[in-house]
Amino acid sequence: MEFIRGLVLLNRNNKVHFAVTTSAADTLLELLEYYRIPQQDFADRVGVSQKHVSDLLKRKKFMSADLALRVQRVTGIPAEMLLGMDMQYKLAQGISEASDKTEKYLQAYDWVV
Numbered sequence: 462m463e464f465i466r467g468l469v470l471l472n473r474n475n476k477v478h479f480a481v482t483t484s485a486a487d488t489l490l491e492l493l494e495y496y497r498i499p500q501q502d503f504a505d506r507v508g509v510s511q512k513h514v515s516d517l518l519k520r521k522k523f524m525s526a527d528l529a530l531r532v533q534r535v536t537g538i539p540a541e542m543l544l545g546m547d548m549q550y551k552l553a554q555g556i557s558e559a560s561d562k563t564e565k566y567l568q569a570y571d572w573v574v
Contacts, residue, residue: 484550485529485543486518492536493518507531523547 493503500518504511508531516522524532524547529540 482549482553483546484520485524485546486520488538488543488546489514489532490518492538503535506535520550523551 489503492498493500500514501511504514507514507528509528513522517524524543526540526544529543532538532543533540
């Protein structure tokens, strides 16, 4: 039996499984498309280059606290939400990347619950 706790699922053995997460890039892309805002205009308003916005949208870069606060001021999207989304996304990506390593990589010791 699984219990849904926000973006986290717990199975019978109390192992944590992350549900599919999105990054701030998804929210920004949706906003830019919905309001037909060019990347350059958005970049000018938040004080970064158009390339930086493009890298954010492609998940090559992630939100800093300073940038999240500027995006909040320009769009009204809470900085905490944007930073939280990026953190959850990066954590989920880190977990999935670990599966590509050797069998012993990140193997928990037997005393870990």
